[in-house]
Amino acid sequence: MAITQSPQGTDTAPGTKTSKHPKGLYYLFFSEMWERFGFYLMLAIFFLYMIDAQNGGLALPKSEASDIFGTFIALVYLTPFIGGLLADRKMGYRKAISMGGLLMALGYCGLALPGNLALFGSLGLIIVGNGFFKPNISTLLGNLYSEPQYADQKDSGYNIFYMGINVGAFAAPFIASYMRNNYGWGYAFAAAGIGMFIGVLIFWMGNKHYKHVDVLKPVQANDMSINRILAIVILPALLAGIAAWFFIPGNVFGSDSTDAFLFGSLPIVFFYVSLWAKASKEDKSPIAAMLAIFAVVVIFWAIFKQNGTALTTWAQYYTDRSLPESLEKPAQALGMVQYVDNTTRTVEAYDQNFRTTTDASGKVVTKEGVDPYLNNLPKEEWPAAGEEQPLISPELFQSVNPFFVVLLTPVVVAFFAFLRRKKAEPSTPAKIGLGLLITAASTLIMVGAVFAADNGMDKSSAWWLVGTYAVITVGELCLSPMGLSLVSKLSPPRLTALMMGGWFLSTSIGNKLSGVLASLWDKYDDKQYFFMVNCAGALLAALAIFAMLKWLRTIIQTHTGKQ
Structure with missing residues (x-):
């Protein structure tokens, strides 16, 4: 058989399978890497910027800053619903990606x-x-x-793509810390914008490798028009959110913004259910399978996204962040050092939620009037009067998870490739269930940290957090890229981006629920129960997946010929 040049530019016989990946993967890899670099750089410093009152920040109260942060992180995963719809029906994927990247770059700047x-x-x-x-x-x-020659490589392709996300996420907190400590907030945000512009440029450079798969899908007779979706989904979502904010007495889910977000999400959830209800016989089963997966993985994101709240609180107040003297200067040069002292400050306010006080400048201090890091540290280990103790900045723990993603992705990909050769590879939904079980195990490591720290009376080793991030990263690699792959496998072609928006809707709701769960931190006098509740949630979600496993595998096999 003659060998012909494939559309991606690789020498592949048409219709034959290959162990290679399409060239477009690598351009998308680096585009996504730079996009995530900008996003996670911004997230690493955004909360700190909002509460900073001494170095050019916004000097907002912590409660207001937390509310803005939580609402933002939820909304960025809600808008893919409409973005995916417009790309599917009107814009095409390349135009939507380019416009989205430019808007984000301008936003960061x-x-x-x-x-x-x-x-x-x-x-x-x-x-x-x-x-x-x-x-x-x-x-x-x-x-x-x-295309058939690449079909068997889809899961590993998404794993590689996911690694690109985390290369950017790993580097971002270090660059953010360096830029804001050495040059100021504005330069740090500008660095995020520059990273996003680079990502768009790389995407344009790879245009020829994926323009042939950027094809608008034909709309079928029973598909809703965009105007109808705007009228019966987007407008009701906005009205429900506004009504929840202004007219629901009290706070059903903890805050006005949370009420508005969750009630505003209901019309969008109903829309996805209506897609299933009105789908053709051929499309009904795969849409049902995706909706079931979306519902379950909300629990994963509600636990995983506590890395910016509960786990950061543990890093800040309960983790030994002391820095050896030999590493102080290199760490300082990299912008990694935070200094604490035992200077007594005048107390002006008392925050019951955090059991801490704030001084006139807004700095959080303990009841004893010193930096809260010293609160559970024996006084003989406090810095001497007039001296400062160097500590690792707590936000740098945010780099641990993406570090392990980069480190472990090749291991996970190789492991599943080995099982594939042995014809023992788990199905995609089984991998998601396995990811939830591993997530449950990660929460038990934090239960161990609570015991090691005598329920916060002492400092715990930083290795507890590192271990937790290592384990939950394995769970993430089994779940998140597999979810993206599953949506790509099962979606009716004309609805692929819209269903991808549904995946991000589940992420969005999980993100918001993570804030609701984290807000209960101070309700637990014994912190082990906080993490045990998370463990129970992950286990229940895993059981739900395994209970549906036979049904899910049947649907996947019917519609793709594979499990």
Whole structure:
């Protein structure tokens, strides 16, 4: 048989399988890497920027800053619903990705400007931009693997793509810390914007490798028009959110913004259910399978996204972050050092939620009037009067998870490839269930940390957090890229980006619920029960997946010929 040049530029016989990946994967890999670099750089310092009152920050109260942060991180995963829809029906994937990347880049740079208008306008640009970028780059990747010669490589392709996400996420907190400590907040946000511009440029450079799979799907007779979706989904979502914010007495889910978000999400959830209800006989089963997966993985994101709340609280107050003297200067040069002292400050306010006090400048101090890090440290280990103790900045623990993703992705990919050769590879939904079991195990490591720290009376070793992140990373690698792969496998072609938006909707709801769970931190006098509740949630979600496993495998095998 003659060998012909494939559309991706690789020498592959048409219709034959290959162990290679399409060339477009690598351009999408680096585009996503730079996009995630900008996003996680911004996230690493955004909360700190909002509460900073001494170095040019916004000097917002912590409660207000937390509410803004939680709402933002939820909304950036909600807008992929409309971004995926418009790409599917009107724009195409490349145009949507390009526009989304440019909007995000402008948003990051805009955060360097003063004033509330710049703040909320920039956040709006990032939220909308992510809606166009995030679901469509994942869909475009899936389209590259829709050709028969690459079909068997789809799961590993998504794993490689996912590693690109985490290369950017790993580097971001270090660059963020260095830029803001040495040059200021504005330069740090500008660095995020520059990273996003680089990502868009790389995406354009790879255009020829994926333009052939950027094809608008024909709309079928029973598909809703965009105008109808706007009228019966988006508008009701906005009205439900506004009504929940202003007219529901009390706080059903803990805050006005949480009520508004969750009630506003209901019309979108109903829309996805209606897709299943009105689907053809051929499409009904795969849509049902995806909706079931979406519902279950909400629990994973509700636990996983506590890395920015509960686990960061543990890192800040209960983890030994002391730095050897020999490493102080290199760490300082990299912007990794935070200093504490035992200077007594005048107490002006008392925060019952955090059991701490704030001084006139807004700095959190303990009841004894010193930095809260010293609160559970024996006084003989406090720095001497007039001296400062160098500590590892708590936000740098955010790099541990992406570090392990980069380190362990080749291991996980190789492990499943080995099982594939032995014809023992788990099905995609089984991998998701396995990921939830591993997530449950990670929460038990934090139960061990609570015991080691005598329920917060002492400092625990940083290795407890490192171990927790290592284990949950394995769970993440079994779940998150597999979910993206599953959506790509099962979605009706004309609905692929829209269903990818559904995956990110589940992420969005999970993100918001993570804040609800984390807000209960101070309700638990014994912190082991906080983590045990998370463990129970992950186990229940895993049981739900395994209970549906036979049904899910049958659907996948029917519609793809594989499990």
